Amino acid sequence: MSAPFPTRDFTASGDPVTHLGARLLRRGEDGFDAAVAAAVWRMNKPARTPAAVVLAQDEADVVAAMRLTKAEGLQVGVRSGGHSWTSPHVRDGALLLDVSRLNNFSIDADTMSAWVQPGLKGRVLNEALGEQGLMFPGGHHNSVGLGGFLLAGGWGWNMRRWGNGAEQVLAARIVTPDGEVIEADANRNADWYWAVRGAGPGFFGAVVGYTLRIHRRPAHITRNVIVVGEDQLDAALTWLRAQAEHVPAHLEMFANAACFDENGECTPLKLSLVGISFGENDAETEQSAALFDICPVADQASVRLRAAPVTLGELYEMASEADPEGLRFACDNINTNAPASELVPAVRELFTTLPTPRSHIYWLNWGKPRQREDMALSMQSTVYIAVYTLWDDPAQDEAMTRWPVEQMRKLESLACGAQTNDENMARRPAAYFSEQARTRLEALRQRHDPQHRFVSFLERP
Template sequence: MELPTRHFFRGDDGYEQARARTVWNARTPERYPDLVAQAADVDDVVAAVRYAAAHDLQIGIRSGGHSWAGNHIRDGGVLLDVHGLDRCEVDAEAGTAVVGPGVGGSVLAGRLWEQDLFFPAGHCKGVCIGGYLLQGGYGWNSRVLGPACESVLGLDVVTADGEQIYIDGENHADLYWAARGSGPGFFAVVTAFHLKLHRRPRVCGSSLYVYPIELAEQIYPWARSISAEVDRRVEFQMVASRAVPGAGLDSPGIVMASPVFADTEQEAIDALALLETCPVRDRALVAVPYAPTDLETWYAGVMSNYPDGYRYATDNIWTSASADELMPGITRILETMPPHPAHFLWLNWGPSPQRQDMAYSMEDEVYLALYGVWRDAADDEKYGDWARSNMAAMEPLQTGIQLADENLGRRPAPFATPEAMARLDRVRAEYDPQGRFHSWMGRA
């Protein structure tokens, strides 16, 4: 049984480099597959899957390697790297695209921007669309356009027996349903996504406020009180950290940087006006109620919180809890937060409209996520459990989690409704009866 031209068995020269390069997080997991196979095309994918089937090996799949936990790296089996599948064909007239899993979301977004088109790509540079779309896809303007998986019209996949098929609502509908929201537990290899594109918003802008962290007791309850009122064209998010270098603040602060997407500048200004009602508005260290911006500026701002070469540990919850219920946990988060660039994200997300019928089925009014970020491996014990322990303490308040920032290997939590999980198990049993593809960490 042939393998892709580029492959490395454990013990081969180049194996460790091939294994480690599949993870963006400098905290490379201490898990070791038997084989790393690097696919350059669909034939390579078919060869790797058939080899795994012939040798009864399980498969983990990597597209961009931005899984914080390195979900694709498991002990034993095959690590199939599809980063090389970077096809990107845009049909501007039809408003569609066919894109390989190894294409960066920011690369796709930039190319579309130049053609007056838009897709809700992820907020971080370097994240490839493979894992991003499978887990749901919270991206630019997703409060209006929906999670990006709702804009997936179909997929080209290789199944557990090495068969190439196209799936959509009419072809292998159950597998198409599963592909939109099952994330790292999806039981096929995606070789291309067929995407619905959108018109680029006429006006893209943002507001920016920076507050000293001592005002948290006033700011977070206010943010909770307006969660249902925030215009869906606004991404109201707050990031708390021990320093805000971009704003010249070397002490703990809370940054409200809220993108807005609208048809006119006045609509954008009006949509952001609610943020001027913060009860401590007069104590803001920086206050920009509205300014025009663009994708490159947004990406630069976001990536200041996610530097290359650092070690990461994350966790998250969806919640509809009240401010009174949330504040004890938030206070503990702020008191125990590691140094910058570690940070705490608050996002006002819902209430959301009715979603399409798909495996993605878990969301709530507010999203809280913790990102432990540090440089020195000697600090792993000191900072490595900050995210998990704080989210575990708030677990009674969680509805569930989202897969983008999952920590399932260390804190199993629901990411889909019980009904969706039961259906996922049924569809997996049909399309992957031998368990060829790894399930989610933390779940058999």
């Protein structure tokens, strides 16, 4: 049995405008602009203006907001953490429903489950779980809210062993387009349960609570790192690609490419080959380290760490330092199964022409794709590559937003799709689902939200 949803009656009644009061901000009212800006994590805000914002405090406010959209013929976009790179929740003339203040949670160690609200940050949950020796495969950054993270599939810590975050969803509490509250799990409202696990911006409801499966924290979390320069790029990436189908499940194996130092100053290209090992025992820790021992560029590394102990909190800080707050961001990504002979030459330009010091590239060895039909999350590949541009001058907005898209277009012949967490759907729509899942999602959206009250993808995927 999973942890139950709270039993408190959250039903909203009466006129929704009266119910919401000061939590409803119309365009032009005091506080409206600040509320819209706060709903987007990055500093380059989208040039889209909602008709109104609801700063929901509880489930009743979400119900009232949905009844308002129905009464006034508005579409609605939902924000939980606001970490989305393209901000599809902010739309011209729509209602921006901000559920970031819904951030309560409870943990049931007896049933190995937790009840969480969508505005809760994954790090906050993991800090609380850690006090009981538990863990959840939450997002890698401090600022990622669980709502959008889970809807996008949930690519987080130790997901290769435990599965994506969406796979940990045991139940979801959802407000429908008509303002009704339903609960969805494997036995109830199966269509909704299928879609809430991976539909991303295409989901047709507002989630107000999840019941999640949680796990015992691995006994040994360690880092293996090899840092080399551009001269070793081809050899390093060829080796990395060769390991992709064979990486043990407890090892998160990836590469980061960047050209900045700890002060953000420009440096020659640095390629970091990294393995985060979530070992259950000494043997698994050693297995991870031994894999890096055979890397052909290890003896040329400027930095070499072998099985260095690291805490989950330190991992959060390292990941968040790569994308510091207060900057402007753009990104794009591809999934690919291409062999090293094709992939490595094709990505050389990408890796060697980063346009700003803090721009960077992330290559993840996901391993053999796991084909599943029981949830919307359906796009996987052996290797995942994402590129991020970071800058602070507004005059660079167009060039920096365009650069990752142009780079990914050059790799489209090797791509089999993309993920919805680091996409640039506004400029380069891609296949975010298998064809079967895409067809089913569109059919369910038409069935459960025929008026298209919930906004969907910025472009059709």
